[in-house]
Amino acid sequence: MLYHLTLSADITIKSPSVRRHLGKILATNLRNALRRVEPGARVRAEWDQIWARLPDTLERHTLEQLEQCMARTPGIHLVARVERTSVSDLDDLTRQTVARWAPRIQGRQFRVSVRRRGRNDFSSTQAERHIGAALLAEVDDASVNLSHPQVDVRLRMEGDHLLHHVVEYPGVGGYPLGSQGQALVLMSGGYDSPVAAWKMMRRGIKCHFVLFRFAGEEQLQAVHRITHHLWQLHGSSHQVNFISVPFENIIDEIRQHVDEGLSGVVLKRMMIRAATRVAQRARVPALVTGEAIAQVSSQTLHNLALIDDASHLPILRPVLADNKQDIIDLARQIDTADLSASMPEYCGTVSRRPHIKANHHAVVEAEASLDIEALIKNAVDEAWSGKLGRQAPPVAKESLATVQLESLSPSSGQATTIIDVRSPDEAEARPLPEGHADILQIPFYELQTRANELSQERHYLLYCDQGTMSRLQALHLRDRGINNVAILAPVSS
Structure with a gap:
């Protein structure tokens, strides 16, 4: 499958040398991104456009993934999947266009845009007028709007071949990734x-x-x-x-x-x-x-x-x-x-x-x-x-468990103590509900110096309002060899 990629306005307004440089970077970026998914992807940069070709045998979800990859690549204005057909003359071009586009412009305002490369017996303007007239004659309820069309009939001629835009995806614009530092x-x-x-x-x-x-x-x-x-x-x-x-x-x-x-x-x-x-x-x-x-x-x-x-x-x-x-x-x-x-x-x-x-x-x-x-x-x-994509952070062999207050019961048989690590003012303003387990008030700034008071025979749940400071203190206790600790989940007020 063949794709035509239009460069962003940020690139096309640059001088010829800068445009060529950015186009090469963009083609390399596309090649790298596409080949992470499909090694058979091919990318070719030209003066003001980029062509990409994907294998015809791709499964649908892989094809959609690659098309979205192109559309998300910074520096692209438009991604179009195209089909190439031979054209003998202007009348043949018109017949092909009317057959493909007439159903799409019914009841809508349209514009015909033709871009050509190579030699033809007609100009782009002549083709636009000729095709526009044929579409109006074919579709009674269609009309022309050159400034703000609902449908833009975009045609691209490469010598004696017509490239039809089968599917289009808007790009994100901007500059090629890495080109600006x-x-x-x-x-x-x-x-x-x-x-x-x-x-x-x-x-x-x-x-x-x-x-x-x-x-x-x-x-x-x-x-x-x-x-x-x-x-x-x-x-x-x-x-x-x-x-x-x-x-x-x-x-x-x-x-x-x-x-x-x-x-x-x-x-x-x-x-x-x-x-x-x-x-x-x-x-x-x-x-x-x-x-x-x-x-x-x-x-x-x-x-x-x-x-x-x-x-x-x-x-x-x-x-x-x-x-x-x-x-x-x-x-x-x-x-x-x-x-x-x-x-x-x-x-x-x-x-x-x-x-x-x-x-x-x-x-x-x-x-x-x-x-x-x-x-x-x-x-x-x-x-x-x-x-990213190659190395993941190491996973701790044992993570801190989080326990809900409602799951605690004095009759559960487990010797559990809640350590409230909040400051005394915070603990007094928002006291923990009693009756679930013993509560020990040790502010976070005292806990490490009082760690030797903790018994190895009991299970400790550390608590603070956001769950952040309790986790920090629990990790510190783990580092000191006190492993019988977990986190008490924040309690709704």
Whole structure:
């Protein structure tokens, strides 16, 4: 099967040398992406177009997958499956066109567009007028609209052959992936960061991905899954890295030493510092985030400026001015919405009174209580890195179980104690229901120093409102050889 691919307007407006260069990159990208699915795919670049040929024996689902792959490739304006027939003269061209297009224009406004390469006895304009008149004579209720047609009868002549557009798929436009440099995307797995990454990819930026992990194995696997899905659909022409940076210790330090109202901004600044270190090691010149103005307290314009101050690299925010619903709609369009919707909400820090206009001096003073250089160095040195599509993050042999409060009963015979790791104020404001198991109040910042008080004869369930800090503390206990721990799921108020 033969496909004709039209280049995006971003490419066609360039000078001849730049257009030729971008066309070659685009052809290589298409070849790489298609051959991941079908090794027999062939791609050929010409001056202002690209031709792709697929084996005629493909199964339907494979054919559809490859057609969507072409349509999703940045730099393409239109993908058309074409059929080639011989044409003897203008009358023969007209007969073939009327036979194919007359049923499609009934009751509709149409326009005939003819493009030719090679020598013919007629011009493109003559062909358009002749065919248009024949279609009007054949279809009584059709009419011509040259400016805004409902149906565009597009014909392409290659010498004495006519190429019929059998099926058309709109492309995403933009520039060929990799033609405009590289960037490192901070991935969370929600709606925003995959959409931000896709927007950069559509503009020709090759994107690598970094996750700051603070919620254990489940978070790592979930974010890797959505990142791989995004890459597989929209960026598989290139090999890119996925990096997982452990941030549990950093969050632990922030929760212990930083004022609650500043913790969100300080955490984001630490992420930016770590991302800068990762990017520099990979020689990547820019960072990308999914932040949007005022979406959360750390994303006010004032706080974003404080976050920017943590890195000398440019921080690009493709969805900065987008409405949340627009981001969700675009996530549906690029097919990441379902995975994003299933992502648990992992919050590294939660404040009841976050500062939406944090004071710069107060932030710097708060950070002075942290050993920033050591924390960042240790986190980045312990990072895991792998190629998407080739290497998956290691799966822990034993993951932390999550237990529902309703499943606990004092008569179950299991010696179970709930450890509430929230601060005393939080525990007093939202006490856990009693009667399910013994409850022990040990704030997260005291638990590790009191770990020797825990009995090996009992089973401990750690609890916090979001399930993040409890998981962090449980992992710390595991590291100390205390394995009889699990997580108590957040309790609805």
